[in-house]
Amino acid sequence: MLKKILRGLFTIIGLILGYSIGRGMINSHYFQGSKYFNNGSVTVVLFLILTTVIFGIILFLISPWINLLITKIMDYIEKSLQKLPAAEILVGFLGALLGLLISAIFVNILKEIPVVGTVIAVVVAILMAALGGNLAIRKKEELINMFSNVSVRRPQGSKEKKVKNVHSTVCPKVLDTSVIIDGRIFDICQTGFVEGPLVIPNFVLAELRHIADSSDDLKRTRGRRGLDVLNKIQKELNIDVQIYEKDFPDIKEVDTKLLKLSQVLNGKVVTNDYNLNKVAEFQGVPVLNINELANAVKPVVLPGEEMKVQIIKDGKESGQGIAYLDDGTMIVIEGGKRSIGQEKEVIVTSVLQTAAGRMIFAKQKEEF
Numbered sequence: 001m002l003k004k005i006l007r008g009l010f011t012i013i014g015l016i017l018g019y020s021i022g023r024g025m026i027n028s029h030y031f032q033g034s035k036y037f038n039n040g041s042v043t044v045v046l047f048l049i050l051t052t053v054i055f056g057i058i059l060f061l062i063s064p065w066i067n068l069l070i071t072k073i074m075d076y077i078e079k080s081l082q083k084l085p086a087a088e089i090l091v092g093f094l095g096a097l098l099g100l101l102i103s104a105i106f107v108n109i110l111k112e113i114p115v116v117g118t119v120i121a122v123v124v125a126i127l128m129a130a131l132g133g134n135l136a137i138r139k140k141e142e143l144i145n146m147f148s149n150v151s152v153r154r155p156q157g158s159k160e161k162k163v164k165n166v167h168s169t170v171c172p173k174v175l176d177t178s179v180i181i182d183g184r185i186f187d188i189c190q191t192g193f194v195e196g197p198l199v200i201p202n203f204v205l206a207e208l209r210h211i212a213d214s215s216d217d218l219k220r221t222r223g224r225r226g227l228d229v230l231n232k233i234q235k236e237l238n239i240d241v242q243i244y245e246k247d248f249p250d251i252k253e254v255d256t257k258l259l260k261l262s263q264v265l266n267g268k269v270v271t272n273d274y275n276l277n278k279v280a281e282f283q284g285v286p287v288l289n290i291n292e293l294a295n296a297v298k299p300v301v302l303p304g305e306e307m308k309v310q311i312i313k314d315g316k317e318s319g320q321g322i323a324y325l326d327d328g329t330m331i332v333i334e335g336g337k338r339s340i341g342q343e344k345e346v347i348v349t350s351v352l353q354t355a356a357g358r359m360i361f362a363k364q365k366e367e368f
Contacts, residue, residue, distance in 0.1 A: 006070070007063040014059025015052050022051030024114065088137050095136025096129040103128035140246075142264055172242070172267030173288065174199045176258050177207050179271050181226040184290055189237050194288075197240040199267065200230065203247055203257055259285050295353070298327050301360055305348045311336045331360045339364065 026044055103125040110121040136143065173196055179185050180200075188194055208230075212223030234241045244265075248257045255276050262269045268286040271277060280287045301307075309323035314337045321336020323346075333339075333346055346362040353359075 006067050007060065010063040010066060011056055011060040015056040017059070018052040018055025019048060021055065022048045025051070088140060091140045091143065092133040092137045096133035098136075099128040099130070099132025100125060102132070171286075172197050172199045172265045173270050174201065174244075174258055174262045174265065174267050175204065176269060176271040176273060176276065177204050177211075177226065177254065178273045178276075179290055180204070180208065180229055181211075181222045182272050182290060183225060183229045184272075184294070185270065186229050186232055186237070188290070188293070189233060189239055194239070194270075196267075197242050198233065198270075199242050199244050199261070199265065201244045201247075201257065201261055203254055205243070207254055255279065259283055262286070294327075295358055298329060298358060299325075301329075301348055301351055301358075303348050303350055306345060306365065307348070307362075308343055308345050309333075310343045311339050311341070313340060325360075329358050329360060331362055334361070334363045336364060 026047065106124055107121040110124060111117045113120060173194060175185065175198055185194075189198070208223055208226045210223070211219050212227055214220045214223065230241075233239070244261065248260055251257050251260060255273070258269055258271075258276070259280055261267075262280075262285050263283075268288050269276070269280055270288045270290070271280075272290040274291075277287050277289050309325070309331055311321040311323050311333060313322045314320060315322050315332055319335050319337050321333040321338075321340055323331040323333060323336070325331065331346070333344070334349075336344070336346075345365040347365055348360055348362050350361045351358065352361065
């Protein structure tokens with residue numbers, strides 16, 4: 001029934017279109033000079049009937065294909081809308097409406113073009129609406145954050161300043177894959193040093209699942225440990241954990257997506273990846289590096305200090321011995337190779353701070 005109604009509707013549209021085109025051709029300067037096309041003549045009437053019937057028949061014949069195309073488009077739109085959250089549909093609608101309002105500036109000008117002006121105006125309006133909706137959906141998070149950051153004007157006073165200060169210190173913490181697998185983020189959150197919601201993007205979860213399903217035993221163990229850490233954070237800690245579902249399909253690398261998401265949410269990336277840290281610094285994205293935090297809380301050791309350590313293995317250079325502090329700091333002991341397996345009193349000669357951690361150089365006390 002619907003197909004018959006649409007076919008009849010398209011036939012009527014074809015008749016109207018044929019009449020309009022015929023009338024436009026008669027009024028053009030090509031036909032005005034002909035004596036056969038004077039207003040009211042039989043030739044004019046026959047010509048209008050001919051164009052009307054021809055376009056009516058054309059639209060009648062091609063209407064099944066048009067109906068099929070419309071049905072496919074409607075099915076595609078319906079399936080696409082079912083996958084989108086209600087917020088994206090609303091933002092897309094508002095963007096399309098804004099695009100139509102902007103296109104109104106050009107539509108009135110384009111309509112003045114003879115014959116095809118109306119068609120061009122309709123196409124431009126559709127394109128502007130589609131462009132506005134697409135841009136609004138892509139920039140949804142930035143638009144929401146922009147409007148949420150607009151504060152309501154309140155009476156000035158100390159109370160308002162306190163509220164602003166509290167909110168300014170809390171921002172989302174976006175976790176990357178390496179810091180989840182590392183596991184120390186759970187202990188840091190447990191101590192209460194991390195505030196604000198923890199954001200776990202869907203593309204990070206997908207990468208974790210991919211690692212956990214790896215055929216390599218080590219990768220599979222690391223991936224499963226990361227998933228266990230997330231479950232522990234969500235179940236055992238009193239901290240807000242949010243799953244960010246939106247992806248950035250135009251960006252391929254996970255690290256680049258993390259930086260983009262942090263910019264969109266106005267948050268900070270939590271990582272222990274040295275390269276990601278450097279790229280984030282270059283792009284101006286705030287980073288919380290777990291390794292830097294671990295190095296910062298290690299005890300300060302100064303040259304000349306004495307300590308008792310157990311030398312456990314030889315070093316890279318000839319005669320060196322290696323020992324470790326309780327926090328994992330490596331101590332390189334000059335001439336310590338011959339004392340492997342023994343506890344020795346050593347004196348610190350220098351301390352080297354690197355991006356990977358802190359390294360202490362020492363000599364055995366009896367050598368001084």
